[in-house]
Amino acid sequence: MQVAVIGANGGIGRELVSRLxxxxxxxxxxxxxxxxxxxxxxxxxEPRLGDLEGEFAPALRGADAVVFTxxxxxxxxxxxxxxxxxxxxxxxxDACVEHGIDRFVIISAYSASEPLAEPEALRPYRVAKRxxxxxxxxxxxxxxxxxxxxxxxxxxxxxxxxxxxxxxxxGDAIPRADVAQTVVACLANEETVGETIxxxxxxxxxxxxxxxxx
Amino acid sequence: MQVAVIGANGGIGRELVSRLxxxxxxxxxxxxxxxxxxxxxxxxxEPRLGDLEGEFAPALRGADAVVFTxxxxxxxxxxxxxxxxxxxxxxxxDACVEHGIDRFVIISAYSASEPLAEPEALRPYRVAKRxxxxxxxxxxxxxxxxxxxxxxxxxxxxxxxxxxxxxxxxGDAIPRADVAQTVVACLANEETVGETIxxxxxxxxxxxxxxxxx
Numbered sequence: 001m002q003v004a005v006i007g008a009n010g011g012i013g014r015e016l017v018s019r020l021x022x023x024x025x026x027x028x029x030x031x032x033x034x035x036x037x038x039x040x041x042x043x044x045x046e047p048r049l050g051d052l053e054g055e056f057a058p059a060l061r062g063a064d065a066v067v068f069t070x071x072x073x074x075x076x077x078x079x080x081x082x083x084x085x086x087x088x089x090x091x092x093x094d095a096c097v098e099h100g101i102d103r104f105v106i107i108s109a110y111s112a113s114e115p116l117a118e119p120e121a122l123r124p125y126r127v128a129k130r131x132x133x134x135x136x137x138x139x140x141x142x143x144x145x146x147x148x149x150x151x152x153x154x155x156x157x158x159x160x161x162x163x164x165x166x167x168x169x170x171g172d173a174i175p176r177a178d179v180a181q182t183v184v185a186c187l188a189n190e191e192t193v194g195e196t197i198x199x200x201x202x203x204x205x206x207x208x209x210x211x212x213x214x
Numbered sequence: 215m216q217v218a219v220i221g222a223n224g225g226i227g228r229e230l231v232s233r234l235x236x237x238x239x240x241x242x243x244x245x246x247x248x249x250x251x252x253x254x255x256x257x258x259x260e261p262r263l264g265d266l267e268g269e270f271a272p273a274l275r276g277a278d279a280v281v282f283t284x285x286x287x288x289x290x291x292x293x294x295x296x297x298x299x300x301x302x303x304x305x306x307x308d309a310c311v312e313h314g315i316d317r318f319v320i321i322s323a324y325s326a327s328e329p330l331a332e333p334e335a336l337r338p339y340r341v342a343k344r345x346x347x348x349x350x351x352x353x354x355x356x357x358x359x360x361x362x363x364x365x366x367x368x369x370x371x372x373x374x375x376x377x378x379x380x381x382x383x384x385g386d387a388i389p390r391a392d393v394a395q396t397v398v399a400c401l402a403n404e405e406t407v408g409e410t411i412x413x414x415x416x417x418x419x420x421x422x423x424x425x426x427x428x
Contacts (some may be wrong), residue, residue, distance in 0.1 A: 053330060053337075078292035082338035086345065087329055115301055116267060118306075124296035131345050133302065138352065 003187065004028040004063040004101075006092055008045060009036040011151065012107055015180035016067060017045040030059045054086030057095040065103035067183055068092050068132075079203075081128045089132035093139050096132030103193075104141040105183050108133050110149040110170060110198055133196070144192045148179045148199040156181055156204050161202025162209040164195060171200030182208050217401065218242040218267070218277035218315075219292040220306055221284030222259060223250040225367065226321055228395035230281060237398050245275045266302035271309040279317035281397055282306050282346075295342045303346035307353050317407075318355040319397050322347050324363040324384060324412055347410070362393045362413040370395055370401045375416025376423040378409060385414030395420050 003020050007013045008029030011125060021044025030050040033107030040047035047134065052070060060066060070088050072080035089106060096104055102110030108129050109119055115126035119143035136143045149170050156177030163171075185206045186192040192210055217234050221227045234241040235258025243254030244264040253269050254261035264273030266284060274280060285361035303320060310318055313346030322343045325331055329340035334339055350357045363384050370391030377385075396413060399420045400406040416423065 009355075079338040080298060082292060082296065084339045087337075091338075124293040127301040131304075131349075134349075135345075149337045160365040 001064035001187075002026045002028060002062050003065045003067060004030055004048075004060050005045070006030045006050065006066060006068045008040050008047070010069055010071060011176045012069045012179050012183075013151065014043060015156070015177045015184055016069065017043040018145060018165075019177075019180050019184050021045060023188075025184075025187075028059070028063055039059075052084055052091060056091060057099065060092075060095055060099060060101060063101050064177060065105070065187055066092060066096050066101055067105045067107070069107040069183075071107075073181050078124050081125055085125070085129040086132050090135050093136050093141065096141055097139060102142050103187065104136060104139075105146065105186055106133065106136055106145045107179065107183070108145050108147045108196075110147045112147055137196075142190075142193040144194075145196040146179065146186070146187045147181060147196065147198055149201075150174070151176050151179065155200075158207050159203050160206055161200040161204060163198040163200075164212055171198075172202065173197055174201045178206065182210060185210050215278035215401075216242060216276050216280060217279045218244055218262075219259070219281045219361060220244045220264065220273050220280060220302075222254050222261070223247075224283055224285060224389045225365065226283045228253060229370070229391045230283065230397055231257040233391075233394050233398050235259065237402075238289045239398075239401075242273070242277060245313050250404075262347070266298055271313065274306075274309055274313060274315060277315050279319070279401055280306060280310050280315055280322070281319045283321040285321075286361060287345050292313040292338050295339055299339070300346050306338075307350050307355065310355055311353060316356050317351060317401065318353075319358045319360065319400055320347060320350055321393065322359050322410075323359045324361045326361055333354060337356060351410075356404075356407040358400045358408075359410040360393065360400070360413055361410065362388050363415075364388070365390050365393065371415075372420060373417050374420055374423050375414040375418060377412040378426055385412075386416065388413055388415040392420065396424060399424050 009031045027045040027047035030195045037047035048059040050056045072084040112129040150173040154175040225246045231241045241259040242260035251261035262273040264270045286298040326343040364387040368389040
């Protein structure tokens, strides 16, 4: 299927475009600058311009599913956290609702469940992520919320540890490549619709880890 | 009735405590520092400590209604906008739901209806206010959302211009005292429950201006 990746030039986004192409999907890489087009093409994606603060919805044309992995990153101000991580996510969700794109996966953060937890420095970020997650959860979309813990640039292992409705201790860091592979697995498994899944580094093959255990 | 004012030391909050007392209510002034207690007492309110990032719900004990007018202010960072204007509002709403306090009035901002409008500098602020408003709107509380335009410290006039479901041009600046008086009027008028009201400076007596015209 056609899968639009919002934030296709980010750490998870780049891995995701490659893995979607490998899995036989047609990835659309939504980026905010034409200079990022080659990165998307090299990974097997169709690059499109989309400005989360400007014209944006046309970039999703034809998509069957959307993955939101845009993030303002650690080097920008909290104003960008409000505008990209929160409002950009809401605009993406609204655009999907408006254009009949039903399937939506958001890359959230482990600690979005408890915004005021320690460390204090992460609180504003968690507020933004949590509010975006809640907005998605209340939308009519077929949504999956992924909450990975600390991310690394290590090579993917194809294995993770996943936890549903989990609010316990944090776990091992997880490679961005494994988060990306988890997205691909979620898109192939309807059982993940409506689920919020915490992700850690681990030993379970990804396809098995994301099966809800009722 | 007992009305808890969250942000009782702010510009609108101080005016509101006085006006609630004048109207025969028992205002509770929720502030974050004991040094602000005298300000609340001088205006006829009962001061209580409440930390929107810490222990908070006990400050609302016994309240029949809550008014949220806490704001991080223009001198703080966007991190505080996320933590106070957005998450603090959500925590206040959650606390009311949990403790059976049904009536809630939030002081929002004129431009929260269009977060990406000009001027660009206000966008992150509007995102926070809008998300707080939406959270309140979707809550089970009897809510009124007030969206005043530019605020001044001029003396109150007892007159405003109010607009329901309005997305047109901005209007005249409005004294904080008149916003406070509008809150008092809304608490006395059940017809304002479920309404989002834009407020400008104007010529209509406040009690008349806030009557919805169906």
